[in-house]
Amino acid sequence: MTSGFNGKFFIDTFFVALSGVPITLLVTIVALLISLPLSFLLAITRVHRIPVIQRITQVYVSFVRGTPILIQIFIIYSSIPLILKIIFEKYDIGFDIYKINPLWYAFIIFSFSSTALLIEVFRSALSTVDKGQLEAAHSVGLTTIQAYRRIIIPQALVVAMPNITTTTINLIKATSLGYALSLSEITLKAKVAANVGYNYVEAYLDIFIVYLILCSIVEYALKRYEKYLNKYRVAHS
Amino acid sequence: MLEIKDIHKSFGKNEILKGVNISIDKGDVVVILGPSGSGKTTLLRCINFLEHADKGHASISGIEVDLHHAKKKDIHDIRQKVAFVFQNYNLFNNKTVLENVTEGLIIGRKIPKTDAIEIAKRALDKVGLSDKYDNYPSSLSGGQQQRVGIARAVALNPDIILFDEPTSALDPELVGEVLTVMRNIANEGTTMLVVTHEMSFARDVANRVIFMDGGVVVEEGTPHDIFVTPKEERTKQFLKRVLPEDYTYSI
Numbered sequence: 001m002t003s004g005f006n007g008k009f010f011i012d013t014f015f016v017a018l019s020g021v022p023i024t025l026l027v028t029i030v031a032l033l034i035s036l037p038l039s040f041l042l043a044i045t046r047v048h049r050i051p052v053i054q055r056i057t058q059v060y061v062s063f064v065r066g067t068p069i070l071i072q073i074f075i076i077y078s079s080i081p082l083i084l085k086i087i088f089e090k091y092d093i094g095f096d097i098y099k100i101n102p103l104w105y106a107f108i109i110f111s112f113s114s115t116a117l118l119i120e121v122f123r124s125a126l127s128t129v130d131k132g133q134l135e136a137a138h139s140v141g142l143t144t145i146q147a148y149r150r151i152i153i154p155q156a157l158v159v160a161m162p163n164i165t166t167t168t169i170n171l172i173k174a175t176s177l178g179y180a181l182s183l184s185e186i187t188l189k190a191k192v193a194a195n196v197g198y199n200y201v202e203a204y205l206d207i208f209i210v211y212l213i214l215c216s217i218v219e220y221a222l223k224r225y226e227k228y229l230n231k232y233r234v235a236h237s
Numbered sequence: 238m239l240e241i242k243d244i245h246k247s248f249g250k251n252e253i254l255k256g257v258n259i260s261i262d263k264g265d266v267v268v269i270l271g272p273s274g275s276g277k278t279t280l281l282r283c284i285n286f287l288e289h290a291d292k293g294h295a296s297i298s299g300i301e302v303d304l305h306h307a308k309k310k311d312i313h314d315i316r317q318k319v320a321f322v323f324q325n326y327n328l329f330n331n332k333t334v335l336e337n338v339t340e341g342l343i344i345g346r347k348i349p350k351t352d353a354i355e356i357a358k359r360a361l362d363k364v365g366l367s368d369k370y371d372n373y374p375s376s377l378s379g380g381q382q383q384r385v386g387i388a389r390a391v392a393l394n395p396d397i398i399l400f401d402e403p404t405s406a407l408d409p410e411l412v413g414e415v416l417t418v419m420r421n422i423a424n425e426g427t428t429m430l431v432v433t434h435e436m437s438f439a440r441d442v443a444n445r446v447i448f449m450d451g452g453v454v455v456e457e458g459t460p461h462d463i464f465v466t467p468k469e470e471r472t473k474q475f476l477k478r479v480l481p482e483d484y485t486y487s488i
Contacts, residue, residue, distance in 0.1 A: 164342060
């Protein structure tokens, strides 16, 4: 049992925690790449009230928003192997499902939850774009898809950007729950280091600092992008 | 050139258009008058398929189309012939003034970019906005925005331009500049169908006036026919309300 604050361990572990950043970023980026387009399409089904899909979307959003992400992780992490096992045994595929890299589970879980959150972000953003914009686009001969791509999405994105930033930051922080999947991201790496000598305070502080730096950088970058998108809203006469 | 036959449109149980027929020749400037709720705007929106008519037939620049069963291709073809000016301008907020005009030319009409810019600049010069090419709509006054809206329609070189109450969202002192622009393009021989409450425009610029009420055409004729010698009682009552010189007090 050590007493007091172990400065050397604190600095060493900081770099251990830092080495988890690539995995954290990878999970975040893959989850965003999957969930951004998917949630946008599902948001459109909500805005245009497409019968069956919009109802399913609504239920899905309520489920994800109404349950803690840690519980979603436990459910998906324990149920998918069971389902796969049944399928693999049925078709006689000799594949050890318990050797699947936890990274794959992380991709699924975090895409699953951020899609639901982003659906609501896009739905509210799309509803701020006046329907006259689509009508005007139609009247000058644009198809609906062209109108969305060139007129409506750029305007909706500006409104959605602050919430996308929030969702992204929350996603980065949520990946710390990846330790429940034994995913070797920031939190798990530092905790494992701390287990050896019970230097938990130092390790937690390291984790704290790494997330703070990471989130600050991402937030700064996204805010810059937001400002860039916003240029047309700043009147310059 | 444009002929609409027996057009019907309901919103729920509310029947807005109850069988309207209109026909417009090339070069005509036709003004539709009528109290609010008479179906003027809906008629215009049905012609451009911004609303889906329940029944009706249209013949526009040689394209024959059933307004209820129009195919995507027909709708697209008709929108190539018909331009629309909106009450709330509906400029593309994320595009500059110049881009607002070129958008329909480059994407909708597939005109090469350099030609499109040339056409757009000419249209904007015509409406007196040669110094605003690179401004965004948010930095323009309502009158300037509507002039961009008109330039956007004119640049498409359509067979007819539909104006849906182009001045009713404007501050009174800005109405004049928009009407002047509309007068100018009318004098150039543009075919126009205009829904408006500007009686002076109807009287001075239109060569035909249609009075609508309750989803039907009540009366139509030259401005003289309608303003000086109206035949129908409903027309007389409407004109009494809207023309200040005919206004009589009763206590």
